[in-house]
Amino acid sequence: MSKKATVVITGATSGLGQLVAIELARRSFDLVLTARSKKRSDATRKLIEANTSSAKVDFFYGDLSLLEDVKRIGSEIAAAYPKIDVLLNNAGIHAFEPRITPEGLPEMIAVNYLSPWLLSHTLKPSLQNAGKAKVVNVASEASRRHGVLKLPEDLTDTTPFTARGSSAIYGKTKLFTIMFTAELARRWAGTGISVNALNPGFNVTGLGRELWFASALERLLKALRLGDPRRGADIITRLIVEPEYQKMTGGYFNVGTGKSIEPVPPGGDAATQHKLWQATEDLLEQKGFLS
Numbered sequence: 104m105s106k107k108a109t110v111v112i113t114g115a116t117s118g119l120g121q122l123v124a125i126e127l128a129r130r131s132f133d134l135v136l137t138a139r140s141k142k143r144s145d146a147t148r149k150l151i152e153a154n155t156s157s158a159k160v161d162f163f164y165g166d167l168s169l170l171e172d173v174k175r176i177g178s179e180i181a182a183a184y185p186k187i188d189v190l191l192n193n194a195g196i197h198a199f200e201p202r203i204t205p206e207g208l209p210e211m212i213a214v215n216y217l218s219p220w221l222l223s224h225t226l227k228p229s230l231q232n233a234g235k236a237k238v239v240n241v242a243s244e245a246s247r248r249h250g251v252l253k254l255p256e257d258l259t260d261t262t263p264f265t266a267r268g269s270s271a272i273y274g275k276t277k278l279f280t281i282m283f284t285a286e287l288a289r290r291w292a293g294t295g296i297s298v299n300a301l302n303p304g305f306n307v308t309g310l311g312r313e314l315w316f317a318s319a320l321e322r323l324l325k326a327l328r329l330g331d332p333r334r335g336a337d338i339i340t341r342l343i344v345e346p347e348y349q350k351m352t353g354g355y356f357n358v359g360t361g362k363s364i365e366p367v368p369p370g371g372d373a374a375t376q377h378k379l380w381q382a383t384e385d386l387l388e389q390k391g392f393l394s
Contacts (some may be wrong), residue, residue: 108233109187109227110343111180113167113219116143116195117240119303122336123343124192125151128158130344135180135187137194164310167194167218168204168393177225186228189343192219192240192280197273199266206230206390209261211269213355215276217258220283221384221392224300230296235349238287240344242300242355245270246278252375255382265380279379281366283356288353297352299342303335304358334358 110127114120115136124134128151138144144162151158163179165172195215202210223238230236250271264272284300338358342348357364371373387393
């Protein structure tokens, strides 16, 4: 990829997104990052600039659990950057208690699935203008524990759940990410934009920060050398910079090997992927987020 390519990264103020931002800045990418607060963006900017002095870093602010914010951020980025080479949909949460967003949506579905769907849609013109662009979606093998799929109900299901029950919902959001990746790749065939997803493996990042024992767990895992987030950051970076992945689209790739993974059923089923797309489009249209 040529120097001074522009990458948009969500969830770049911590964890994997932050590590990838630092790595891409070293590789002369211009960074366009989303953040919820000035405090977090300032800390991230300092970290990036400490690693590479010539980095160009631009922040756009909003809450990715609010689709109104996602649409606004996307429109602001598209206006400021008519050409975008890479969109990395990385932001994600594993909520251990049910929360409903002010827009009436289940929070994990909103952040992990609807937000990247809508941001990708909003940034499509800028991605197309790059000639060859990439959308990279962070999924997970947690998708294998996805419970029962019910479409379209899953997209708006605000049924209470326990901390234990949260895993199936988190897994479902990641399965939806894999399915969305495959369907988007089909729909954007011929645009010059490749769309791929990845499993970043088990990473010690802020994802489980809601667990009361999170910091103790993090110390233990680091002592055992488990969950090194650099491995997750590495597969994301590879999907962005290695030319072989530009030629592939609609794939789902594994941490470490970079090899293709077969999604758990019904993740690989084209009819179910289409059904999910239709349900998502209907919901976003009904809520006034698709123009």
